[in-house]
Amino acid sequence: MKDLIFRIRSSQYLSNNELVAIKVLFINILLLIVGVITVPINILFSGLTIVQIAFPLTFVLAFGASIILNLISKPRLAMTASIYAFIIVAASFFPTASPIYIYLMLFALLGVLIFYQDFYTFAIYGTVITIFGIIFLFFNIDTFTAEIFQQSATTQIVIYQGTLIIFYVFFLLNFINLEITNERYIKNFLESKTYTKNYIELIIKLKEAMNDRDRVKPIYDQSIFQQGLLETSTFLGEIFGFKAKEIQELVEFYLYLHEVDADLIISNKNINSKTKSFAKQLKRYLINQNNEFMGLVYELISETKQGLNNKIQNLDTRIHNSYHSSTDRFIATAAIYYYLRTEITQLDKWERTDENLTHQSVKDILMDSLVLNYLSPGEINLILDNDELFKRML
Amino acid sequence: MNNNISLKRIQNEIDILERKSYRVSTLFGTIILFIYGLLISLVLIFSGINIFEAGVYFALFALVSSISGYLWYQDIQLIILKRFSYLSIIFVYVFITYLLFNSSLPGIYANIFLAFTIGYLYLDEKATWINHILMAISSSLLIWIFPEVFGLENLPLLNIIVVNIVLLIILVFLFISSLFNLRKKRYNYYRLAKLRENEFKIIHVLIDLENEYFTQRGNSEDIYPLLKELFKQFSTKVGIENVFESRIDLVHDAHKLDLKEFKEKHPNLKEEMKNYLESLSLQDLGKLRFIAIKISQIKKVEINYSMNQEVFNSLRHFEDDQLVKLVIFSAFFVYFRLDKRELKGLSTEEFISLLNQSGLVNEIEPKILNIFYQYKDVIEDILSDATNGVMRR
Structure with missing residues (x-):
């Protein structure tokens, strides 16, 4: 719980997948409450029909799938399962609830999709829910029209449908707005990141040339680095409850990966899956390649540099x-x-x-x-x- | 290194990015306000309301959307754009609440949801607060004043309270989701601005290494006679007066002379002018030199959009094992404790301070970082023993 609160408070630092995982957790808590209340009510009111078995069963399946998928780090699939669970809960009311409630429930379902803030999810499920709502209103004209209003029954139903459609379309525009902002950001970010990667490539190659010239070993090959890494990792790892042998093996494997092609290990069918998994994870952090680790290294080193001279007030490059x-x-x-x-x-x-x-x-x-x-x-x-x-x- | 200037440049860049994004929101807001105003006025006319009244409603929406459109078109200051968006949200809620109490229209209550969508457009924390609070107030009012809309009129008080609470819970959920989004967006702007600033700093690392490796480099003042000859021939070719020569001489002076010498030679020119002219030279750490290096890499810039999910460099990837995170953090720490060409080995305190200053502290698993902080003195001793042991061997 403490960890969850910490994650929510530092949500900006989480990856998109981690954010989705937390949102799924929220929706699952809500689903649990809704399920505990509605499933028994449905069993009591729906009589001995197939509905009595089908709705609770499919709900439990979708809800369970959402929890399990979230636990095994598949948050996007978990999100889809939780949406199905919500749709099933809402659908379980359809045979007995007043059409006005069902109409409002459609807004609640769209609300769940909005909560996830995912353009494609909203575009797919939101469209299905809206189309369903339009058809549903056609079949329930009597409930939604009243003589107290001056308009004809058709006009009245069109107003209800129109409101649902506009709600959907406005939110779709909203998501398009978010997508545009996001796309522009991603384009700029990837552009800048690719430039940075190129500079780091030039730096790494220049350093290799300098090391060759001066006959200096690269840092990962120096005993001082290897020993320091081993001792620090073992100390930290033991505090977290890992066994010293396990830690030392991983450190040795990490250092070994600098000498070989990590991709060969990952694609080798004779190597066990745990080793492959470690190779896949560690590959990003090797010191002799232009990768995430070196990106972070130069991000930190760059803090010690001035960059542009102090007379320049902005980063405009035009x-x-x-x-x-x-x-x-x-x-x-x-x-x-x-x-x-x-x-x-x-x-x-x-x-x-x-x-x-x-x-x-x-x-x-x-x-x-x-x-x-x-x-x-x-x-x-x-x-x-x-x-x-x-x-x-x- | 002046960190304040660097922070100022980053903040300037964040402001530019945020303004660009808010302009898009404003444009969408303008379009949606206009469409909504038009539709609701038409519905009211078809519902038998007098045309003048509907015309007044439409005129109000047209006015608000016109001002919004004007602000978008003028590329006005961010703060003005934001303040007007708050007013737009309040206007829509006030209008719909007014209609609720004054118009007999089927499904009018559902218009509150439409007000909510309009408020949702504006990606700003205050706008989010205003939108959710107004939605909570207006929808609660609706439930209590017009319970018949939801078929609640004959139900016990408890049921109305439950419906109200459920509605508020959904709103809280949506509010949290919006806050997640806004915080992420703001952080992304910061990251992008920081990345752009860091590009210049990493180029600085490259320039320093090149200066160390390529000892036989040309003088950056060699360019001036070449430029003068180039533009002399260029002016002749296109048949214009050679206005370049005197300007290049000024740039050359600004580049080679210090401020005092420059002022003595050009008493009419101020310090700002010297700085401006200097920026036209290929001076060390000048923008032109950095821009040239950036341009030199264009052909190698291939944007791979498939990597857009996890674009940040990080030592705390969701899918990594805890033990991997531990070993990699240790490797990162030890790497910085040792001497390198670009940087002398840092003390543990210097490493921590640099982590905080760079913001990279957020890319490390908090649990690991906390333990590291807690045992930093012990780790320092362990590392010293380990490295001294290797040195003795």
Whole structure:
């Protein structure tokens, strides 16, 4: 419980799957309460029919599936199971409840989908529930229309249907809004992350070259690192109740993975599944590859660096936004061209950080749409329209 | 390193990202408000209400959505966009509550749900609070004042209370879900801004290593005569006056002279102008140099959208075994305790401080971190013994 509260309070740091898992847990608690109240009532009121057996049984199956799937870290499937459980609970009322209640229940079901905040789930199940609602209203015109209103029965039912449809459509637009925001964020994030990965690649290759030159072993191969890792892991692991042997084996396996191709171990049919599972997990954290671990390492190292000089107040990289006149923008563009042509920014054919861009490579880059994040068409055309001049002069 | 400037740049970037996102919400809000105003006015006309009254209602919605649309179009400050969105939400609830009490319309109560959807559009904490509180008040009012709408009029008081409580529970659930979303979104903006700032810092690591490895590098002032010749020929080619030469000389001066020397040579130019001109040079840690390095990597940028579920680097992946998390955290810690080319070995305190400063503290399993904090002195001793033992061997 304490852990759950902690997770809720730090929800922003959780992955999407972890968030879904917590939401499923919430819905399962609600389902448990609803189930405890409604299943006995249904058995009492529905008489000795197939419904008496079918509804409780399917509810328990869907509810149980949701709990189990959530426990085995399949939160998205658990979410679907919990939606089915809710639909079953609602459907169990249909034979006996007043149509007005059923109409409101459709909003509650849509509410559950909204709670999960998942576009595709809402688009699929929300559409089904809304269509069902429209048809249901057609078959219950008498209940939903009253003579106290001036409108005809058809108009009255259309108003009920319209309200349900608009509710659904507005929320669909809402989810589209969230998707747009999310897509844009993911695109920007992945773009920035890919750039970062490229810089780290250049750094790793440069360090390899420096280590070769100075005859220095990489850090994972140094006894000082290996011994330090073993002792620290064993101490921490024992506090958590792991056996020293188990910890030491994992540390040795982790170090061993630096010497071999982890993918070969993962795909080897003769190796047991536990070892493969560890190999799969540890692969992301090897020190000799450009992976998550090294991403984190350089994220931390970068904290000790200044980056941009202190006179720069923003992270805007568009030349157009930084310089007032076209004269200045052209000078900046030419300076960039010069840098690209003269400074080492690429890996050579031996994967060493040892090459600058050729004139043709710069031209190819200028044709890429990503360059618009930095240069506007006017600046790009300055180089492309005068490419011989640039090639000759800079 | 001035951390405050770095934080300021990150905050500027977060503001830009948030404003972009809120503009999209405002656009959707504008469209939905207009459509809803139009539909409800038409329904009221068909229901026999006089056209003037329906026209006034529509005019109100048209006014609110026009202002909203104008604010969207003008790319106005975020705070103004937000404040207007709060007013829009309140307006919709007030309007629907007014209709509830004054119009005899079938299913009018369900319009409260529509007000809720409009409020839900605005991705902001205050807007979420306003929306959920107004929804709780108006729906509770509806249950108690018009119980017949739900067929509750003949039921005991307890049943009405139960229906009200169920409704409030659903609202609390939706509220929590919205808060999850908002907090995640805000954190994502922070992460993106931080990642962008870090890009420049990681490039700095690269530049430092290159400076150490490639000792025979050209001088960054070599560019000026080349630029002058390039633009001289360019001006001749396109038949314009060569305005570039004097500007390049100024950039060169701003680059090579300190502030005092620059002011002596160009008494009419202020410090801000020197900084601006300097930013046009390929100075160390200048933006132009970093932009050039970013551009140099464009061809290798292939965005793999399939990895979008778990895009953060983290040492606390949901699916990892606890023991794996422990060993990897230990590897991370020991890695930073030892000397490297880019960074000297850190003390445990320096490591902790850097973790906090970078925000990476959130990417480590809290249980492991707590134990690490609790036993940091013992771990320090163990590690010193282990590394000294290796050194002695």
